[in-house]
Amino acid sequence: MERKLSREELLKLAAAGGAAALATGPVGLARAALAAESGRLQVLDWAGYGNDGGQSMFAAYVKKYPNNKPQFTYMTNESDALAKLHAGLRPDVFRPYVGWTKYFATSGLVQPWDPKLLTNFKHLNPFMVKAGQYNGKQYGIPDDWGFDAILYRSDKVKPKAKSWSLIFDDRYKGKIAWFDDLNMLTVAGLYLGFKNPWNQTDAQLKQSQNLLKSKKKNVRLIWSSETNLWEAFGSGELWIAYAWPNDWVQMKKKGLKVVYMRPKEKPIAWVGMLMLLKGSPRPKLAHAYVDAWSSAKSGKWLEDNYGYGHANTLARPTSSDLLRALQLTNPRAVTLPNAYLDRDIPRRAVYARMWEEVKAA
């Protein structure tokens, strides 16, 4: 039944295609191309956000595209993701956090999303949406979010002030936990009162580093996974920690008397930004996947089960504790005057090296 097309027929088809393209415009062309997407959607994401517990976040996508289920590779942090991408991994979607938006948008590794293809886009927190933009294009779709602030045991710790100083406090030597991230230099900069802790001068960075080095003697643990923190904090090894809202909720659940302090220098807000890789062969599927992640239903599930905030403003957790910790009734919770939304660190490599030196010192 196979039939070869004559040159004349081919030209006719091409003309018809051209006419159709003119009639439907570029979007129509793109949609026609997208219809041909095949294979499993490749997702580079954090542990817990894939088939290892995060299935509810993309259940709507799997239902709609059962033949294109997501296939996950896990990243431990943005640095790890960056190494994987440069080493040749080609996912369709991955998730850096807001401080990396500019870096990736200018890296040539990602392409902007088409918000028109996302039905839930209009419900996403506008401050977070803006943070996902670069040069007016939407490179990051915000979903999960939270704060970096201070968790402490109110029955053991008496803070001198509502300040980041608590995580440096000599009185609590051996009972303090820091987070394993170069963000610690930003926090040190905030505490030291620098104008722009994300872009410190060499002298300021040295000062921040010296502060961290001198106070490291007080630190029992530099945590890199929440379970690690919960275990140590829950068993009484720690009384003070650089922590996220969910950590406060989890420790409360354990019956500990804990306070989640918002330091006067302000907490830092972080937002997960789903990004579309340049040259992805499955952009439509990627949009559908991100749309599923962005729904209010997914948002509520994330809040209830993982204790993180969700960018969908319609999502509300069952727990009033979490609602308070995340200030979910305040759409400006992640921005000034409430908090600093984490931002680009132009000299990230320098910050990273200096943080590594703190750990090694």
Place this chain on the structure above:
Amino acid sequence: MGRSQGSLRGHIATPALLGLPVAWLIAFFVVPIVIVGLYSVDVYSLFPGAHGFTLGAWHGFLHSSVYLGLFWKSVKMALIVSAVVVALAYPVAYYLALSGTKRKYVLLLVLIAPFLTSYLLRVLAWKVILGNNGVLNSFLAWTGIRSANHPLSQLLYSRFAVILVLAYVWVPFVALPIFVSLDNLDRRLLEAASDLYASRWQAFLRVTFPLSLPGVVAAFFFVFIPTVGEFVTPSLVGGTSGYMYGNQIADLFSTGFPDWETGSVLALFLLGVVAVLTLCFARFTQAREAT
């Protein structure tokens, strides 16, 4: 004719036998090290763009008191672990090899039984023992030695925890080479020592121990070499003070911002030190065999 055929067969057989392992070694050991070397001088880079040969990372490392200090700290920890492990494993191996028990191989199997469980599980089990609410602190509180409100908190997330856990992990492994050297001991030498009125202690010091020394040295290096670059155990039970050189290498490659250049320098430096130590060890054992 037969001789030349045999020689020819030898000429063919040797490369055929050695070819695969040598190719394996080149492909999965030499080539990766060369690649790491190229990363360390920025000829290879994770990031696209023009890169040129530079010794900047090497210069930075050799002039960094931080990295060298951390290396020295790891060496000291590894030395302590190795010494403790050998001291603990020696009596075990001695008993198994020289007590004359008929069940020595059964006991040996029991000794290495922990290897049948996951390394990670064995390390994590120590968290249950050493934690504030762990077995040890609960026992101290129960006996009244320590108040339940003031547990020994330095047991976990400390340098002590890393040394203890590593010692525990390595003891069975290290007992094996010592056992082998003691098991091969010529018993007639001990009888001769006894005939010459040497006490058991003198016989041990003058005969048994010197002859088991190659096994002891091998055991020592078996522990020291992997321990100096260890990163799993310190990351699980070490906390801030138990952070080791291996953790730094892992972190340079994967956290903050990838710095494969410095990470490669640290890794190669470790490799170099380990290679020198291995050579020293080989020389030592050769010298002992010669005498």
